[in-house]
């Protein structure tokens with residue numbers, strides 16, 4: 446086993462460091478603090494998901510989906526997928542050991558540091574060289590590489606045609622996917638991608654280089670304890686640093702909430718989770734910046750659909766084991782190619798995507814709702830792997846926004862408040878450019894399907910950022926450049942000793958490219974500075990301590 450499956454009932458009353466959440470930020474913090482020789486506990490609300498565990502049917506996916514935010518709270522609190530319904534936006538994300546890495550596309554892009562400087566990121570982050578060091582460390586640990594021989598996939602050829610039609614070149618970004626079997630940087634055995642396109646519902650192959658089998662495996666090898674189904678409810682000051690109150694979500698034999706203390710607490714519960722914990726702590730008297738909850742960004746995210754394309758792109762995921770009829774074409778990873786449509790108005794990246802079977806099955810419903818009866822009939826007759834749907838493709842847009850969203854507590858849950866996101870001029874501009882791109886290859890553009898009233902009316906996004914943004918002082922930020930949380934009682938640059946934010950919440954603006962690498966690198970940078978402050982050695986180069994383990998065991 447890569448991990449013993451422990452829950453909060455197994456916890457000790459105190460550790461040297463507690464890491465809340467196990468996505469990119471939490472994974473880095475846990476691995477690096479454990480490598481510094483500290484006793485680390487990782488508290489994760491979700492479950493342990495191994496390759497082979499991920500749901501492949503619509504029913505199983507629905508069973509592990511949780512609704513939160515303004516929606517009535519429905520579903521298993523340890524469920525893999527969550528939809529946090531806000532005002533104007535719905536955030537889609539994952540809970541489980543590895544956080545968003547369990548279901549993301551794994552596209553890895555370096556940020557444009559000059560852009561971040563102009564967007565007001567602290568000069569220390571941009572200029573001291575440690576973020577660059579963090580970027581390389583993250584790329585090494587996550588084992589990133591582009592998809593080899595992409596020409597074999599119709600989806601890639603479709604992106605190339607679309608790019609050429611508007612005078613651009615298609616790009617092949619590095620990805621967190623393994624293409625050959627073998628051990629990863631943490632010594633965990635992984636398998637070669639089967640190109641089934643199901644990356645974003647969870648990789649059942651063991652080819653995705655998730656945080657759980659890279660950074661967290663490394664943390665465990667250096668003595669960290671992983672406690673799943675353990676939801677932190679509250680953080681507060683304690684005699685020796687910080688106390689966290691943890692709810693046991695492990696089912697029938699769950700114990701009463703536990704209190705754990707540690708001099709170091711790293712908040713890495715994701716943009717929504719971390720901001721929620723700090724907003725709740727503020728309500729209970731912890732002194733924090735008045736900026737808390739502000740500058741929420743969706744990273745200019747959008748999702749659009751191209752249909753009726755001039756040639757098949759075979760972009761309906763088949764899954765592993767395959768759900769498609771025998772002989773169906775190999776799809777490729779969920780995302781593998783990029784078109785850069787950015788200009789002086791800001792970045793605009795178009796990513797290819799696959800549709801899960803459940804989404805593809807909704808296509809006739811959408812057409813019926815739009816009274817497009819002939820097309821709905823044709824789609825039903827053809828089936829999801831038929832000719833019509835083979836010319837249909839989901840595309841992701843990553844662009845710019847002004848980070849004017851807000852996160853607030855409502856009924857003790859964080860919600861996104863950004864009614865103006867969809868109507869912002871940047872969204873309209875981006876839509877026009879993507880529409881022209883799709884029409885250039887004979888396709889029909891459909892806007893984000895979830896903006897239809899029948900599907901809830903909110904745009905769905907997957908890159909939530911901010912709420913606890915970095916700043917130079919407590920007047921313009923919630924945390925300092927190194928992730929330490931500002932304490933307004935200690936003057937403009939005073940901090941709460943031992944309390945850190947290390948995840949997407951610390952981004953003070955849109956990043957302008959897919960965010961996972963920047964979030965990981967920021968956490969690497971914060972940990973380099975922790976080691977300096979604690980005068981502890983942090984060696985990230987030593988080889989894995991344990992013999993090979995299998996990602997699927």
Ligand SMILES: Cc1cc2nc3c(=O)[nH]c(=O)nc-3n(C[C@H](O)[C@H](O)[C@H](O)COP(=O)(O)OP(=O)(O)OC[C@H]3O[C@@H](n4cnc5c(N)ncnc54)[C@H](O)[C@@H]3O)c2cc1C
Pocket residue numbers: 465466467468469470471488489490491537538539540541542543544545546548549550551552553554645675676677678713714715716718719722780907908909947948949950958959960961962964
């Ligand atoms: C479908 C999809 C595709 C994506 N594709 C890409 C891509 O290709 N490239 C890219 O760069 N980015 C992509 N992203 C975004 C990327 O995955 C996220 O930006 C990233 O995971 C954020 O990392 P994080 O450390 O901030 O938090 P997360 O990864 O969100 O992890 C937070 C963890 O904290 C846990 N948690 C929350 N609250 C609590 C609590 N109170 N107690 C204990 N645990 C808690 C959660 O369960 C979760 O596991 C995608 C996201 C999605 C959903």
